[in-house]
Amino acid sequence: MTAKTANKAVKAPAKQTQAFKDKSKPSDIRQSNINAAKAVCDAIRTSLGPRGMDKMIQAANGEVTITNDGATILKQMNVIHPAAKMLVELSRAQDVEAGDGTTSIVVIAGALLDAVQKLLLKGIHPTAISDAFQRCARKAVEILTEMSRPIELNDRESLIKSASTSLNSKVVSQQSSLLAPIAVDAVLKVAEDRGTEKSVDLKNIKIIQSLGGTIEDTELIEGLVFTQKSSGVNGPKRIEKAKIALIQFCISPPKTDMDHNVVVSDYAAMDRVLKEERAYILNIVKQIKKSGCNVLLVQKSILRDAVSDLAHHFLDKVKIMVVKDVEREDIEYVCKTLGCRPIASLDHFLPENVVNAELAEEISSGINKFVKITGIQNQGRTASIICRGSNKLVLEEADRSLHDALCVVRCLVKNRALIAGGGAGEIEMALRLQEYAQSLEGIDAYCFRAFGEALEVVPSTLAENAGLNPISTVTELRSRHAQGEKNAGINVRKGAITDILAENVVQPLLVSTSAITLASETVRSILKIDDIVNTVT
Numbered sequence: 001m002t003a004k005t006a007n008k009a010v011k012a013p014a015k016q017t018q019a020f021k022d023k024s025k026p027s028d029i030r031q032s033n034i035n036a037a038k039a040v041c042d043a044i045r046t047s048l049g050p051r052g053m054d055k056m057i058q059a060a061n062g063e064v065t066i067t068n069d070g071a072t073i074l075k076q077m078n079v080i081h082p083a084a085k086m087l088v089e090l091s092r093a094q095d096v097e098a099g100d101g102t103t104s105i106v107v108i109a110g111a112l113l114d115a116v117q118k119l120l121l122k123g124i125h126p127t128a129i130s131d132a133f134q135r136c137a138r139k140a141v142e143i144l145t146e147m148s149r150p151i152e153l154n155d156r157e158s159l160i161k162s163a164s165t166s167l168n169s170k171v172v173s174q175q176s177s178l179l180a181p182i183a184v185d186a187v188l189k190v191a192e193d194r195g196t197e198k199s200v201d202l203k204n205i206k207i208i209q210s211l212g213g214t215i216e217d218t219e220l221i222e223g224l225v226f227t228q229k230s231s232g233v234n235g236p237k238r239i240e241k242a243k244i245a246l247i248q249f250c251i252s253p254p255k256t257d258m259d260h261n262v263v264v265s266d267y268a269a270m271d272r273v274l275k276e277e278r279a280y281i282l283n284i285v286k287q288i289k290k291s292g293c294n295v296l297l298v299q300k301s302i303l304r305d306a307v308s309d310l311a312h313h314f315l316d317k318v319k320i321m322v323v324k325d326v327e328r329e330d331i332e333y334v335c336k337t338l339g340c341r342p343i344a345s346l347d348h349f350l351p352e353n354v355v356n357a358e359l360a361e362e363i364s365s366g367i368n369k370f371v372k373i374t375g376i377q378n379q380g381r382t383a384s385i386i387c388r389g390s391n392k393l394v395l396e397e398a399d400r401s402l403h404d405a406l407c408v409v410r411c412l413v414k415n416r417a418l419i420a421g422g423g424a425g426e427i428e429m430a431l432r433l434q435e436y437a438q439s440l441e442g443i444d445a446y447c448f449r450a451f452g453e454a455l456e457v458v459p460s461t462l463a464e465n466a467g468l469n470p471i472s473t474v475t476e477l478r479s480r481h482a483q484g485e486k487n488a489g490i491n492v493r494k495g496a497i498t499d500i501l502a503e504n505v506v507q508p509l510l511v512s513t514s515a516i517t518l519a520s521e522t523v524r525s526i527l528k529i530d531d532i533v534n535t536v537t
């Protein structure tokens with residue numbers, strides 16, 4: 001034997017250990033990803049359900065938010081681990097897709113990750129688990145769809161019930177009987193026909209926060225509301241038979257684009273400048289008056305005063321109400337409501353661009369003053385909600401809760417089916433998936449059973465948060481479902497298992513199906529990651 005071969009023989013085992021070390025890396029990475037993601041789930045578990053807790057979030061700048069909304073909590077959380085960030089994204093995806101169920105989805109994802117960990121320990125290959133979970137999710141959605149009840153859009157009662165279920169778990173739950181009908185009416189008002197389908201764009205519903213009063217004073221306005229007061233000092237504050245125009249130009253002395261200096265050397269010249277300005281503004285005001293307009297909406301301008309003091313003086317004199325600083329992004333909404341086009345220059349200020357309405361008035365609500373326009377001729381499909389609250393934290397949470405309720409009704413317009421809440425859907429899926437698993441063989445049998453078991457996390461967390469014993473509650477719930485009581489759910493008020501439909505706890509099918517599909521998708525993608533690579537820059 002030569003020295004060379006002897007050398008090789010010595011090196012060979014060293015290489016083998018290297019390869020062995022590499023092999024353990026993917027599973028380490030997977031475990032660390034799963035653990036990081038599960039930590040996020042644990043953080044918001046306690047917020048689930050009507051007896052769930054709220055979180056107080058303190059931002060770096062000292063701003064405080066109190067909320068129960070999963071997506072809001074996660075959005076503001078400082079999450080660093082990339083896998084944990086996937087769950088934040090998951091919650092946001094549910095917020096976009098369904099609007100409600102943003103806490104449930106993260107709780108479900110956490111339980112599925114737990115199930116994955118156990119399956120991995122059994123030695124099942126990640127790809128096999130991932131494929132099986134895809135089939136599980138499809139089957140689970142089928143089961144949910146089977147147990148759902150169709151509803152009609154004219155069934156206002158059912159729509160209100162589902163909106164109040166979503167409000168039940170919020171700070172404003174006491175006022176759900178007031179807010180739920182508002183949400184339903186607002187969504188039905190903006191629903192537009194698209195062929196046979198109806199579509200709802202929530203941008204057409206404007207929620208205006210007004211500090212002062214209580215949540216009970218929240219109201220749906222038939223018409224248009226501006227957050228600002230009328231800007232004239234002595235101008236009219238109430239105009240019947242209003243003629244409204246929306247302008248995008250300014251009523252103030254023009255400015256050049258560049259910096260400029262005008263040197264005025266004598267009084268005669270100064271007088272001329274002032275006279276010129278007067279004439280310029282008077283001309284605009286006269287033309288506006290000529291068209292018959294008596295309520296003027298002015299788009300916000302950052303370059304110069306949208307309406308100068310002199311212009312205000314003239315407009316007040318001719319009894320035109322002015323609402324200035326209409327935000328650029330609100331222009332579309334205002335135009336849609338009024339059914340008009342914005343007027344971009346004085347030449348286009350013609351009587352046909354002026355909209356008729358019965359009443360435009362300034363109202364005071366709380367510490368604020370608003371301009372409200374009602375009785376608009378040919379009003380577009382939009383709605384305004386004035387949300388009231390005694391302090392900023394409650395007011396903002398009321399706004400978010402109202403948004404959830406609006407989303408729930410929108411889901412029902414999109415997919416007209418309801419399922420029972422209170423964990424009924426989840427336990428039914430769990431039971432049926434586990435039954436189905438018994439008819440399967442091989443890896444699928446394990447995966448279906450594990451997936452089903454994981455879904456039990458929702459009823460068990462609901463029970464835990466309501467102060468009930470999770471084990472006895474879930475086992476009773478399971479046995480009631482096994483006996484065919486599909487609508488048995490956790491009645492948190494009575495602390496028992498009852499027919500949850502009788503309690504009016506219903507939720508849209510779409511919220512639950514999208515939660516299952518999106519959660520399993522995210523779990524599958526976390527499972528398939530076997531390395532984290534950092535880039536140089």
Ligand SMILES: Nc1ncnc2c1ncn2[C@@H]1O[C@H](COP(=O)(O)OP(=O)(O)OP(=O)(O)O)[C@@H](O)[C@H]1O
Pocket residue numbers: 047048049050052068069070071099100101102103104105165166168169404420421422423458462490491492493505507
């Ligand atoms: N009165 C009730 N009795 C029993 N369960 C209820 C009741 N109201 C709501 N639930 C259940 O509570 C769960 C919803 O809780 P919650 O609204 O806190 O979270 P979410 O909808 O997942 O997330 P978020 O509302 O933060 O987007 C659903 O499973 C629903 O069935």
Ligand SMILES: [Mg+2]
Pocket residue numbers: 100101102165166167169404
């Ligand atoms: Mg909810």
